[in-house]
Amino acid sequence: MNLWFILAINSIAFGSLLFLLSAGFSLIFGLMRIPNLTHGSLFMLGAYFAVSLISWGLGFWPAAILAGLGVAAFGGLVERLLLRRLPGAELAQVLVTLGLSFMIADVCLLGWGGDPISIATPPELRGVSRIAGFAFPTYRLGVIIIAVVFAAALWGLLDKTRLGAMIRAGVDDPAIARVVGIRVSRLFTIVFSLGAGLAGFAGVIGGPILSVYPGLDQDMLPLALVVVILGGSGSLFGSFVGSFVVGFLYNFGQAMFPELAYVVLFLPMLVILVLRPQGLFGRVAA
Amino acid sequence: VKQLALALALGVLATLPLWVGNGYYVNIASQILVYAIFALGLNVLVGYAGLVSLGHAGLFGIAAYAGALAINSGANPFVAIIAALAATLVAAAVFAVLALRSTGLGFVMITVAIGQIVWGVAYRWISITNGDNGVAIGTRPSPLGFSLSAAPQFYWATLIVFLVAVTAIGIFAASPFGASLRGTRDQPRRMTALGYHIWLIRFLAFLFSGLWSGVAGMLFLYYNQFISPQAVALGASAEALLMVISGGTGTLLGPIVGAALVVIMKDVASAYITRWNFVLGAIFVAIVIFMPEGIVPGSARLARWCLAKLRPQVTEVTSAATPRPRPESGL
Numbered sequence: 001m002n003l004w005f006i007l008a009i010n011s012i013a014f015g016s017l018l019f020l021l022s023a024g025f026s027l028i029f030g031l032m033r034i035p036n037l038t039h040g041s042l043f044m045l046g047a048y049f050a051v052s053l054i055s056w057g058l059g060f061w062p063a064a065i066l067a068g069l070g071v072a073a074f075g076g077l078v079e080r081l082l083l084r085r086l087p088g089a090e091l092a093q094v095l096v097t098l099g100l101s102f103m104i105a106d107v108c109l110l111g112w113g114g115d116p117i118s119i120a121t122p123p124e125l126r127g128v129s130r131i132a133g134f135a136f137p138t139y140r141l142g143v144i145i146i147a148v149v150f151a152a153a154l155w156g157l158l159d160k161t162r163l164g165a166m167i168r169a170g171v172d173d174p175a176i177a178r179v180v181g182i183r184v185s186r187l188f189t190i191v192f193s194l195g196a197g198l199a200g201f202a203g204v205i206g207g208p209i210l211s212v213y214p215g216l217d218q219d220m221l222p223l224a225l226v227v228v229i230l231g232g233s234g235s236l237f238g239s240f241v242g243s244f245v246v247g248f249l250y251n252f253g254q255a256m257f258p259e260l261a262y263v264v265l266f267l268p269m270l271v272i273l274v275l276r277p278q279g280l281f282g283r284v285a286a
Numbered sequence: 287v288k289q290l291a292l293a294l295a296l297g298v299l300a301t302l303p304l305w306v307g308n309g310y311y312v313n314i315a316s317q318i319l320v321y322a323i324f325a326l327g328l329n330v331l332v333g334y335a336g337l338v339s340l341g342h343a344g345l346f347g348i349a350a351y352a353g354a355l356a357i358n359s360g361a362n363p364f365v366a367i368i369a370a371l372a373a374t375l376v377a378a379a380v381f382a383v384l385a386l387r388s389t390g391l392g393f394v395m396i397t398v399a400i401g402q403i404v405w406g407v408a409y410r411w412i413s414i415t416n417g418d419n420g421v422a423i424g425t426r427p428s429p430l431g432f433s434l435s436a437a438p439q440f441y442w443a444t445l446i447v448f449l450v451a452v453t454a455i456g457i458f459a460a461s462p463f464g465a466s467l468r469g470t471r472d473q474p475r476r477m478t479a480l481g482y483h484i485w486l487i488r489f490l491a492f493l494f495s496g497l498w499s500g501v502a503g504m505l506f507l508y509y510n511q512f513i514s515p516q517a518v519a520l521g522a523s524a525e526a527l528l529m530v531i532s533g534g535t536g537t538l539l540g541p542i543v544g545a546a547l548v549v550i551m552k553d554v555a556s557a558y559i560t561r562w563n564f565v566l567g568a569i570f571v572a573i574v575i576f577m578p579e580g581i582v583p584g585s586a587r588l589a590r591w592c593l594a595k596l597r598p599q600v601t602e603v604t605s606a607a608t609p610r611p612r613p614e615s616g617l
Contacts, residue, residue: 035395085575090391091338092574095531098340098524099570106564218520222402225395259413262406266399273396274387 007251013140013209015247016147020202021220022227022239023154024195030171030234031184031191034090037097038078039199040221041104046071046200047212048112050119060122060204068201075196079189087185101217109214119207139208146205150198151240158236167191171234223250226269299445303438312437313509318549319441319448320505325529325541326455327498332527333536334459335491336471337393340523341381341401345496347408347518349374349503354421354513355414370507371500378496382489389474401523408515420514423507444505451498456538458494467491468536521563528566532573534582543582 025039049067054060078100086092125139158164169177170184178184203212210216223246231242246265253264303312324346331337353370361369385396408415415421458464469477470484477484507513516522525548533544551569556562577584 033391035391035398082571082575091394094391094394095527095574096571099567099574102521102524102563102567102570104567106561106567110561110564222399225398229395229399259411260407261410262403266403266406269399270384270396273392273399274384 007255008248009136009140011248011251012244013143013247014251015244016144017202017206017209018223018227018246019147019240019243020150020205021199022224022231022243023150023236024191024198025224026228026231026233026235026239027167027171027191028195029228031167031174032083032090032093032188034083034093034097035225035228036192036195037094037221038101038104039195039224040217040219041101041108042071042075042196042199043203043206043220044108044212044217045074045104046203047119047207047216048108048117048203049200050204050207051112051117051212054119060120064201064204067204068197071200071203072193072197074200076189076193078196079192083188083192084185101221105214105217112212114214116211116213118211119204121208143205143209151236154236163190223265226265229269230272300442303441309437312441314549314553316437316441316444316509317553318546319444320502320509321526321529321549322542322545323448323451323505324499324502324526325533325545326451326538327495327502328526329530329535329537329541330455330458330491330495330498332530333540334464334467334471335488335495337385337389337488337492338527339385339397339495340394340520340527341385341397341399341404342495342499342526343518343520343522344401344404345374345378345381345499346503346506346522346526347404347513347515348377349500350507350513350517351408351415351421353504353507354423357423358421367504370504371497374496374500374503375493378493378500379489381496382492386485386488386492397523398520401518401520405515405518405520408518415515418515420512420516422512440509444509447501447505451501452538452542455498459538463487463490524570525566528570528573532569532581534584537582540582547581 021039021043025036028034028036028039046067049070050060050063053063053066058066078097082096082100083093086096121139125142127138128135129138129141130136156164158167166177166182167187167190169180169182170187174184203216227239227242227246229242230245231238231240245268249265249268250261253261257264302315306312306315324342328339328342331339331342349370352373353366356366356369357363381397381400384400385393388396409417411417466477466482467487469482470487474484503517506517529544529548530541531544532547533542534540548566551565552562573581
């Protein structure tokens, strides 16, 4: 009983982390029509930035925010300097992100070495909390709360602001959005750097749970891909649901069928792709 | 001239171990040929069918794993080859049914996912695949009684397979079926209207592509006598795609040049540069941005352009009237 409970909490916490990672991935995919294959690298880059910032004496939270902003700036540069040069050539853009992910991985290996580095849990979230007689690791509860706050903020941004309305218009029909005077290409930069920043921030938040190691990018990217395919691209609610589904599949799969964990993870995705190519809540067909 | 060049190239390839001498370089040549077969197979999909697969290392790996397991369970080499290729074809059929649900980016994403499943199984299903440690086969097998243990012998065997592959894929591309495959790439609607079964054409192309990937996987196993999840990872698929794209999609020579480029870069240059992956990524980005049609068509265009430049006076009027040959959208 207790084991299942812990597993469930871990799944929810992991799902929260995945939501932070994949919300940006989903928006980028929905708006720009490209699966951003650097997304795992941005996650890892954020975590490594935070490692350096913390080693220079910064606290966990300022480091997390600064690392997120740094990765956001990096993402903006990538969009403006590289992807912008290939307008409309989605496949070429995907290949550029793939090449870039190799470069980032190698630079990280050069800069931070090959050993796993763990980020210390912030002191105020150490230990366990007891709710209704069950003991929970406090940090994981904190991650869940952060994800819920971000989900609410993103929902507010997309649903209640002018920028959000423009992004939604761009996702639904970029050509018409251009016609009515929305500068879709500027939205590309904004959304790409927002998504990158979220991924970088998620990397820092995930640091105390996952630690940072070379190959983290390749571990996280497929998960983001699965979330977005399950939930549907361009849909915040879709990536929210998809993240928790993947969180549960991943954790329970690891615990129950460790040898086939990946099959457990990817099989539902293939089923969804075959039965409903636009994902559960998708706005755009993949 | 073309036939002369071909004969010359064949002569150089066939006698390579005799004048190179050093086993190390002969082995590199063998590796180039193995990867050239892989890239040629992938090019059937990427170049002729216009379907970019990022999961082909999965097929490559399935062949190698199936071969290794068959050999280790005591099958004779010939049976092992048949078993490995049969396993690859079955896997390719499953992949194709799933991935051909969509085209374009959907196809890319599904192939990434399938490739990751294969990798996950290879990495995690320790009781069968031995996990990260990989599967080793004792000695380089000697199918049909030929010993392949020395570098030149292996090179010649690989060369024969390579020539068969080039010929087969050349015939395939030139055949009416190849033409209809290119038709499904460029004008799927028109092809449907003409009564072609697009799905079936793509499915068969996928099987053909998978078969050669499997052959390359089998040769890889023979060459290394070892297979590990490393060879199945996304990076391996990306490397194969880089070979195809850098050389030039939809050409016969392109993937071969691309394979040579990547293998030489990797083996020779990595002696001087430790950051091989960075270079790989940078080449990838540069090629996609600056030479999207690949090296072979790209240099052909450059050569034509230079020739046109050499005699500007005579053709000034006409060359102004005729636009520069525009590169086909290679991707």
